[in-house]
Amino acid sequence: MADLSIDFCGIKSPNPFWLASAPPTDKAYNVVRAFEAGWGGVVWKTLGEDPPAVNVSSRYSAHYGKNREVLGFNNIELITDRSLEINLMEITQVKRDWPDRAMIVSLMLPCEEKLWAEILPKVEATGADGIELNFGCPHGMPERGMGAAVGQVPEYVQMVTAWCKKHSRLPVIVKLTPNITDVRAPARAALAGGADAVSLINTINSITHLDLDRMVAFPVVGNASTHGGYCGSAVKPIALNMVAEIARDPVTAGLPISGIGGIGNWRDAAEFIALGAGSVQVCTAAMLHGFRIVQEMKDGLSRWMDEKGYQSIAEFSRKAVPNTTDWKYLDMNYAVIAQIDQDKCIKCGKCYVACEDTSHQSIAQLIDAASGVRTYEVIKSECVGCNLCEITCPVEACITMVPQQTGKNYMNWTQDPRNPRAEVVG
Amino acid sequence: MIESLKHLPQARGSNSELAEHFTDLAPPLTERRAAIEAARCLYCYDAPCTRICPTEIDVASFIRNIHDQNINGAAAGILKANIFGGACARVCPTEILCEDACVRNHDEEGQPVKIGLLQRYALDNARFAAHPFERAPATGKTIAVVGAGPAGLSCAHRLAMLGNDVVVFEARQKSGGLNEYGIAKYKLPGDFAQQEVAFLLSIGGIEVRHGHTLGVNLHLQDLHARYDAVFLGLGLNASRQLGLTGEDAPGLMAAVDYIAHLRQASDLASLPVPRRAIVIGAGNTAIDMAVQIKRMGAEDVTLVYRRGYESMTATHHEQDIAKMNQVRIKTWAAPLDVLLDDAGRVCGMRFEETRMIDGRLTGMGSFIEIAADAVFKAIGQSMDAVGLSDEMARHITRSGDKINVDGHFRTALPGIYAGGDCVAPGQDLTVQAVQHGKLAAIAIHNDIQSTVGAA
Numbered sequence: 001m002a003d004l005s006i007d008f009c010g011i012k013s014p015n016p017f018w019l020a021s022a023p024p025t026d027k028a029y030n031v032v033r034a035f036e037a038g039w040g041g042v043v044w045k046t047l048g049e050d051p052p053a054v055n056v057s058s059r060y061s062a063h064y065g066k067n068r069e070v071l072g073f074n075n076i077e078l079i080t081d082r083s084l085e086i087n088l089m090e091i092t093q094v095k096r097d098w099p100d101r102a103m104i105v106s107l108m109l110p111c112e113e114k115l116w117a118e119i120l121p122k123v124e125a126t127g128a129d130g131i132e133l134n135f136g137c138p139h140g141m142p143e144r145g146m147g148a149a150v151g152q153v154p155e156y157v158q159m160v161t162a163w164c165k166k167h168s169r170l171p172v173i174v175k176l177t178p179n180i181t182d183v184r185a186p187a188r189a190a191l192a193g194g195a196d197a198v199s200l201i202n203t204i205n206s207i208t209h210l211d212l213d214r215m216v217a218f219p220v221v222g223n224a225s226t227h228g229g230y231c232g233s234a235v236k237p238i239a240l241n242m243v244a245e246i247a248r249d250p251v252t253a254g255l256p257i258s259g260i261g262g263i264g265n266w267r268d269a270a271e272f273i274a275l276g277a278g279s280v281q282v283c284t285a286a287m288l289h290g291f292r293i294v295q296e297m298k299d300g301l302s303r304w305m306d307e308k309g310y311q312s313i314a315e316f317s318r319k320a321v322p323n324t325t326d327w328k329y330l331d332m333n334y335a336v337i338a339q340i341d342q343d344k345c346i347k348c349g350k351c352y353v354a355c356e357d358t359s360h361q362s363i364a365q366l367i368d369a370a371s372g373v374r375t376y377e378v379i380k381s382e383c384v385g386c387n388l389c390e391i392t393c394p395v396e397a398c399i400t401m402v403p404q405q406t407g408k409n410y411m412n413w414t415q416d417p418r419n420p421r422a423e424v425v426g
Numbered sequence: 427m428i429e430s431l432k433h434l435p436q437a438r439g440s441n442s443e444l445a446e447h448f449t450d451l452a453p454p455l456t457e458r459r460a461a462i463e464a465a466r467c468l469y470c471y472d473a474p475c476t477r478i479c480p481t482e483i484d485v486a487s488f489i490r491n492i493h494d495q496n497i498n499g500a501a502a503g504i505l506k507a508n509i510f511g512g513a514c515a516r517v518c519p520t521e522i523l524c525e526d527a528c529v530r531n532h533d534e535e536g537q538p539v540k541i542g543l544l545q546r547y548a549l550d551n552a553r554f555a556a557h558p559f560e561r562a563p564a565t566g567k568t569i570a571v572v573g574a575g576p577a578g579l580s581c582a583h584r585l586a587m588l589g590n591d592v593v594v595f596e597a598r599q600k601s602g603g604l605n606e607y608g609i610a611k612y613k614l615p616g617d618f619a620q621q622e623v624a625f626l627l628s629i630g631g632i633e634v635r636h637g638h639t640l641g642v643n644l645h646l647q648d649l650h651a652r653y654d655a656v657f658l659g660l661g662l663n664a665s666r667q668l669g670l671t672g673e674d675a676p677g678l679m680a681a682v683d684y685i686a687h688l689r690q691a692s693d694l695a696s697l698p699v700p701r702r703a704i705v706i707g708a709g710n711t712a713i714d715m716a717v718q719i720k721r722m723g724a725e726d727v728t729l730v731y732r733r734g735y736e737s738m739t740a741t742h743h744e745q746d747i748a749k750m751n752q753v754r755i756k757t758w759a760a761p762l763d764v765l766l767d768d769a770g771r772v773c774g775m776r777f778e779e780t781r782m783i784d785g786r787l788t789g790m791g792s793f794i795e796i797a798a799d800a801v802f803k804a805i806g807q808s809m810d811a812v813g814l815s816d817e818m819a820r821h822i823t824r825s826g827d828k829i830n831v832d833g834h835f836r837t838a839l840p841g842i843y844a845g846g847d848c849v850a851p852g853q854d855l856t857v858q859a860v861q862h863g864k865l866a867a868i869a870i871h872n873d874i875q876s877t878v879g880a881a
Contacts, residue, residue, distance in 0.1 A: 066465040346529040349471030
């Protein structure tokens with residue numbers, strides 16, 4: 001069986017699945033249940049100054065799919081609302097009882113070096129394996145000058161990271177906010193401040209939906225609402241891109257990344273790892289299904305690794321990074337064309353209307369005069385290979401995109417004569 | 427009192443006990459189930475369910491509206507195409523229409539979207555502050571409609587919507603036609619048919635006059651003279667005859683007559699119920715009859731058909747309903763003799779076994795007898811010829827039972843239109859009658875308007 005254990009910037013863990021800093025890791029009771037279920041590590045829910053934060057109700061709200069499955073989820077919870085003392089005590093006890101599991105402590109404090117200098121030795125004394133700086137929390141805390149308010153200013157990220165390195169021997173993971181134009185800037189700042197790793201993404205500013213009778217968004221607090229932090233499956237594409245951006249940025253290419261954002265199964269985890277992550281953090285999936293899902297995640301990942309011949313996580317980590325590039329380096333001569341498997345086609349016409357109304361009019365509707373039966377066929381000369389028909393088709397593998405033999409060599413946009421700024425090709 | 431069966435015992439059990447056997451055949455969808463079912467609709471383009479619907483309801487659109495929680499929008503979309511959408515949702519053979527055409531039959535789920543139940547959900551749960559359709563400015567025209575069944579009322583509603591006034595003449599005491607008198611009670615329970623008629627009439631401009639029977643106290647000649655146009659939605663009122671001796675004996679009657687009594691009875695316990703019954707026929711009326719008499723308490727019900735299952739006009743779904751209700755189905759047996767007891771009452775029937783030989787139904791010379799206290803014939807309906815016996819009506823050409831009409835439901839007589847079961851095209855379905863009425867109304871309106879223009 002494949003070895004799932006990892007060494008993430010010096011933090012050892014029996015598997016790459018960590019619970020992200022969030023409600024599931026707020027106290028010993030939950031964390032012990034998580035370790036019993038098999039999670040490789042936890043990032044303890046963010047500690048801050050005393051007196052602890054105070055929360056409102058309600059706090060969560062969901063974006064549902066067609067069948068009421070939760071696609072995305074947001075929350076307006078703050079950092080831990082329990083005292084620093086009790087949190088530190090519990091962390092100490094849990095780490096003592098579960099020495100093989102990764103114990104990372106999330107921290108959030110105002111930008112004053114003194115405060116960080118005070119708390120870091122206390123955290124170190126718990127026996128924790130590392131700290132994660134919460135520079136991402138998008139709600140409540142930024143109003144107090146913390147969380148995303150820090151994460152959005154690279155200079156602050158660098159400064160606080162440096163303080164932590166100065167006042168602690170523990171590995172420092174800087175957790176980044178996605179609520180920023182270019183995530184590479186804070187990642188570079190974290191590296192410059194001495195960070196051992198970055199983790200991302202934190203949640204995205206969001207309003208899931210409204211009560212149109214009361215004219216108020218969810219989650220409702222009395223008669224008002226506020227923006228919350230979005231997470232869950234829906235944010236995965238955004239998170240994957242941001243992980244890739246950092247993994248392929250020459251400045252931060254070597255920086256360990258803990259991937260977060262919509263990871264709900266082994267495949268999601270494998271994708272994050274292939275795009276640059278060394279560990280993955282999970283929260284929403286556990287909140288929706290319980291801690292037991294780690295069993296299927298571990299099983300699926302290790303079976304897939306066995307099938308592919310990967311003996312360790314490191315063997316396939318970052319393997320997709322070289323294949324992720326800038327648009328201008330894509331092959332202008334590569335071409336695919338849609339192909340409809342007529343045996344699988346159920347004749348719903350969705351591909352036809354999508355292409356006809358909104359794309360390239362490259363699907364023909366043929367009507368049999370006698371039976372009235374519709375047949376849909378690709379007009380090859382018109383198809384640009386955009387994938388829309390494949391996406392709209394409700395039948396799996398009915399429409400496929402077939403690579404075409406163009407007989408032309410690789411040529412990217414920088415070389416393309418159609419590009420007014422193309423390099424002259426000899 | 428049903429004269430033909432008055433010698434039989436009354437149903438056992440109280441009215442309320444019996445009524446429990448006639449509740450909804452298919453329970454309505456709950457909100458959540460409707461949401462799940464609506465989510466299964468693929469919102470096909472040029473959807474086959476819509477193409478096959480005789481009234482051309484935009485199925486994909488109304489289901490999407492249900493999914494988007496726009497229930498009034500869904501209902502209005504259905505009613506725009508089919509003002510009897512509520513009845514059709516309950517009585518349409520969806521298994522051979524929209525649901526048979528659903529592309530979900532062909533995909534991995536292998537189950538059609540429950541279109542009929544979704545249509546019912548939309549109409550049951552719509553809440554309109556007023557009638558959903560406004561009448562066009564008055565045309566000053568008045569049209570006579572004969573028959574307050576689905577065809578006639580559909581025609582009347584569309585004519586009213588287009589700005590015309592309508593007078594509907596109906597022979598029976600209630601409007602609704604087949605929906606009121608002829609459909610199995612468990613398909614249209616309660617007073618649904620009357621509620622639907624009331625809703626339809628609430629558009630205004632339609633007057634219904636009951637107790638007017640064409641050929642008796644109503645004559646085509648007068649209608650033609652007094653109104654701008656006439657629509658005949660006569661239906662098929664006469665039961666076909668077996669042509670056997672003893673056909674008029676006590677204990678033998680038309681299934682539709684018993685069904686009408688059953689549907690109108692204020693006390694089900696007062697109805698006569700045979701212990702053993704035979705139903706002759708192979709259509710939905712035969713099934714409706716067999717199942718209902720079984721539910722009324724008959725111990726032994728045999729449905730007899732002279733051909734095989736594959737030729738039955740009752741759909742597979744209907745046949746399954748019969749089987750679920752322990753109705754025995756005997757195929758390949760043709761009625762031969764009505765057996766009478768000493769008092770001259772029905773005590774059974776003799777059938778000759780049949781086969782198809784060289785494409786012809788042939789008697790095999792072997793016979794079976796089935797004992798029964800009552801025999802119900804459901805071998806089809808024909809037009810009551812009395813209605814079209816006046817001097818003018820004779821000019822209306824017919825093919826057999828059915829009135830000939832052109833593509834716009836015009837008969838051979840100018841200004842006289844016809845639709846529903848009394849005309850040739852179609853499948854004798856409620857939904858078909860509704861479509862005829864609707865299209866005829868549009869044709870009548872256009873014809874009258876063009877006359878105005880020409881004048």
